[in-house]
């Protein structure tokens with residue numbers, strides 16, 4: 109799948125397009141005001157500049173026509189800006205009218221959890237959405253304030269403790285859309301990437317079904333050894349893997365880790381070598397990360413990586 113141009117100037121949803129239109133509308137008004145004010149200042153400087161012996165220019169005080177004009181014109185400008193903003197807000201963030209969100213985004217220091225309440229699927233950092241379908245996302249946080257922002261798909265949405273916010277989006281084409289956390293949230297704020305994978309509805313349904321499959325736990329070989337290590341070396345305290353005793357929720361759900369393209373909220377690509385290095389010392393890729401260095405040997409880290417890379 110292609111990674112789409114990530115930019116507020118290349119919107120890929122009606123919601124993001126509405127925000128772009130509002131931006132250009134406000135920019136045009138600001139440009140006219142700038143040109144008028146700058147033009148008048150320049151005209152005044154040139155025409156009325158000091159000349160030796162010249163009389164003072166005509167003094168205009170208490171001119172009712174002028175004062176009425178410069179009260180009414182700004183009032184009209186502000187009214188136009190207000191109407192534009194209000195219309196955009198109503199379109200981008202309409203009332204829920206009892207609709208339940210199809211996706212629940214929970215921001216964590218420093219990764220994203222994505223839950224699909226209708227099916228029970230839980231994944232991390234890579235959000236799948238159907239194309240040409242209006243999705244409603246609920247945005248929450250498990251700790252501090254974060255901000256979910258995928259510029260192509262719509263508004264920035266703050267993730268505020270104990271106050272769910274909502275994002276409506278109707279992606280207009282398939283592909284991978286990149287986003288990031290847009291509110292400073294600690295050490296790794298800059299390494300809190302979002303990948304949104306927009307698929308045809310049939311492919312999206314197939315993906316949901318694939319995520320519901322409980323992967324078999326290997327019992328022998330390197331993968332079997334890795335599974336044992338995973339369940340005995342405290343990994344399971346923070347991570348969940350369906351079909352095993354691992355039920356932790358502090359870190360990302362790893363049930364289908366091998367399906368993801370990246371590790372650590374987008375910091376490195378997913379693969380055996382990278383995953384082994386990550387398990388060995390996650391701090392190397394994400395300084396300050398809450399995932400501890402468990403001081404595993406190279407072969408232990410490798411075995412766990414082999415196990416996790418088999419989870420499809």
Ligand code: CUA
Pocket residue numbers: 215216218253254255289290291292293294296297298300
């Ligand atoms: Cu999360 Cu910034």
